[in-house]
Amino acid sequence: MNTPITLATEVSVLIIGAGPTGLILACDLARRGVNFRIVEKATDYAVGSRGKGLQPRSMEVLDDLGVIDRILDHGLLHLFIRSYDGTTVLGDHDPHDGRHRTPDVPYESTLMIPQWRVEETLRLRLADWGVGVELATELVAIELNEDWVTTTLQKGGTQERVRAKYMIGADGGHSFVRKSLNVGFEGETWKEERLMTGDVRVHGLDRDYWHMWQKHKDGMVALCPLRSSEMFQFQAQVPPHEEGEPSLETFQRIIDERTGRTDLKLYGATWLSLYRANVRMVDRYRVGRVFLAGDAAHVHSPAGAMGMNTGIQDAYNLGWKLGAVLNGARVSVLDTYEEERLPVAASLLGISTRLHQQTLNDRQWRRGEEVLQLRLTYRGSSLSRQDDPPSSPLQAGDRAPDAPLHDHDGNPVRIFDIFRGPQFTLLSLGSQDLQGLNRVGERFKQHLQVYTIDRGPSGATARCNQLKDDQGHVLHAYGGENGALFLIRPDGYIGFICGSKSIDSVESYLELLYDER
Numbered sequence: 221m222n223t224p225i226t227l228a229t230e231v232s233v234l235i236i237g238a239g240p241t242g243l244i245l246a247c248d249l250a251r252r253g254v255n256f257r258i259v260e261k262a263t264d265y266a267v268g269s270r271g272k273g274l275q276p277r278s279m280e281v282l283d284d285l286g287v288i289d290r291i292l293d294h295g296l297l298h299l300f301i302r303s304y305d306g307t308t309v310l311g312d313h314d315p316h317d318g319r320h321r322t323p324d325v326p327y328e329s330t331l332m333i334p335q336w337r338v339e340e341t342l343r344l345r346l347a348d349w350g351v352g353v354e355l356a357t358e359l360v361a362i363e364l365n366e367d368w369v370t371t372t373l374q375k376g377g378t379q380e381r382v383r384a385k386y387m388i389g390a391d392g393g394h395s396f397v398r399k400s401l402n403v404g405f406e407g408e409t410w411k412e413e414r415l416m417t418g419d420v421r422v423h424g425l426d427r428d429y430w431h432m433w434q435k436h437k438d439g440m441v442a443l444c445p446l447r448s449s450e451m452f453q454f455q456a457q458v459p460p461h462e463e464g465e466p467s468l469e470t471f472q473r474i475i476d477e478r479t480g481r482t483d484l485k486l487y488g489a490t491w492l493s494l495y496r497a498n499v500r501m502v503d504r505y506r507v508g509r510v511f512l513a514g515d516a517a518h519v520h521s522p523a524g525a526m527g528m529n530t531g532i533q534d535a536y537n538l539g540w541k542l543g544a545v546l547n548g549a550r551v552s553v554l555d556t557y558e559e560e561r562l563p564v565a566a567s568l569l570g571i572s573t574r575l576h577q578q579t580l581n582d583r584q585w586r587r588g589e590e591v592l593q594l595r596l597t598y599r600g601s602s603l604s605r606q607d608d609p610p611s612s613p614l615q616a617g618d619r620a621p622d623a624p625l626h627d628h629d630g631n632p633v634r635i636f637d638i639f640r641g642p643q644f645t646l647l648s649l650g651s652q653d654l655q656g657l658n659r660v661g662e663r664f665k666q667h668l669q670v671y672t673i674d675r676g677p678s679g680a681t682a683r684c685n686q687l688k689d690d691q692g693h694v695l696h697a698y699g700g701e702n703g704a705l706f707l708i709r710p711d712g713y714i715g716f717i718c719g720s721k722s723i724d725s726v727e728s729y730l731e732l733l734y735d736e737r
């Protein structure tokens with residue numbers, strides 16, 4: 221009997237996969253009013269803690285999407301690691317010791333939170349826009365042509381044909397999308413490097429530390445408490461001679477052998493898995509109207525906790541570009557997705573491989589600034605431009621820092637508060653060309669908001685919003701003492717920097733993206 225096929229429906233964007241990458245993209249498109257669908261082949265939402273290290277840059281994205289409070293409520297910052305040799309406590313240390321919140325960095329270190337909680341939070345946010353994930357809906361065929369991507373979705377015993385202007389393969393490391401389009405996934409599988417992971421309850425262990433036993437000849441074992449639940453994430457290296465699938469019994473045996481303790485009892489597992497280290501990335505991020513993002517484009521060692529985080533950044537980089545193009549921007553903007561993200565994936569593979577070796581060799585969990593993803597920059601991208609830039613610690617392509625300041629009425633406000641939302645933001649630091657600012661603000665009003673930031677008491681009124689940098693935090697983070705313009709992209713990176721007299725060049729930059737008359 222033939223499978224019934226419903227007629228093709230049309231959608232602007234079809235997202236395949238509802239992991240963190242697909243969900244971030246979905247939230248970003250939803251707030252832009254883009255007509256999209258997000259489909260997921262699993263019949264239930266994932267329950268595993270998997271990527272439990274949320275990096276500061278991802279927290280900034282979640283702040284922008286309006287969910288950071290819930291995320292912080294369910295996470296742990298500065299969780300100390302307690303190291304053991306068998307039953308002997310060797311010491312405690314904070315892998316993020318010395319990192320503190322600063323005016324320009326509101327989230328200073330890695331938050332420990334189970335991946336399922338991040339996904340749950342994003343689904344709840346998506347529901348605010350009236351959108352839900354379509355479970356039990358699997359992409360099974362793709363046809364590309366110049367104007368559309370035509371897909372077949374399998375839903376139980378029926379198939380649906382969906383035509384999309386753009387499709388995103390956020391369908392994980394085994395990506396059907398990537399394989400269907402014959403995109404290369406070069407790299408290695410480290411067959412000898414396996415990790416058993418799972419979520420378990422543990423009787424006899426306090427929840428104040430990430431407990432690690434790293435001295436046993438068969439490898440490390442660790443139990444990390446997961447906040448707002450009774451669970452610990454279990455992780456254990458698997459030696460080459462160890463056979464068998466992960467089970468509660470195996471986890472218990474590993475704990476008994478490697479800790480030397482008899483009082484730790486594991487029970488109530490909700491997720492058990494065996495992870496094989498793969499270090500691979502695509503040679504392209506895009507084939508025509510199809511884009512790859514997240515694990516579909518890059519997989520690597522979990523050391524450094526960057527897989528989920530890099531998927532989040534992929535999605536955040538792509539979301540505003542898709543939204544812009546569907547809203548009239550030049551289609552060439554979409555070329556910059558691969559241009560900006562492919563080098564990031566390449567460097568990520570190098571960093572995580574080095575951290576993996578370091579963790580094995582030194583038995584240490586030291587984490588440098590690189591894993592926080594705050595210094596990641598798109599300098600050198602065709603979207604990063606400067607024209608007679610003022611003296612500034614920043615360059616076009618850098619992350620735009622946060623800074624506390626005050627609004628016109630003296631209320632405290634953060635730069636990140638004014639960035640929040642789907643638009644570009646033009647910051648005019650001490651500029652006097654109010655007429656020019658108003659003209660650009662008016663011309664690009666659909667895509668741009670303009671703020672002037674003064675150092676002293678507020679003076680002349682502009683049509684645009686006025687803020688006061690009375691404590692000098694903007695000056696410190698951005699520089700530009702004698703007047704400067706910073707054009708901030710919707711994903712929080714600086715697109716353009718110029719001196720205050722160059723309002724025309726801001727206009728030219730925006731014309732490159734939008735052909736507005």
Ligand SMILES: Cc1cc2nc3c(=O)[nH]c(=O)nc-3n(C[C@H](O)[C@H](O)[C@H](O)COP(=O)(O)OP(=O)(O)OC[C@H]3O[C@@H](n4cnc5c(N)ncnc54)[C@H](O)[C@@H]3O)c2cc1C
Pocket residue numbers: 236237238239240241242259260261262266270271272273274335357358359360390391392393395396397415417495513514515516522524525526527528529530531
């Ligand atoms: C043990 C372990 C520890 C980790 N630790 C960390 C960490 O600390 N920090 C970190 O950042 N990362 C970590 N990671 C990595 C992190 O889990 C992944 O990078 C992350 O899940 C990738 O998200 P994604 O959305 O790109 O893909 P996924 O989470 O894999 O989601 C892809 C989704 O697509 C669906 N799908 C697949 N094919 C189809 C199809 N044909 N049709 C419809 N749907 C489909 C899948 O069912 C899946 O739900 C860890 C991973 C493991 C295994």
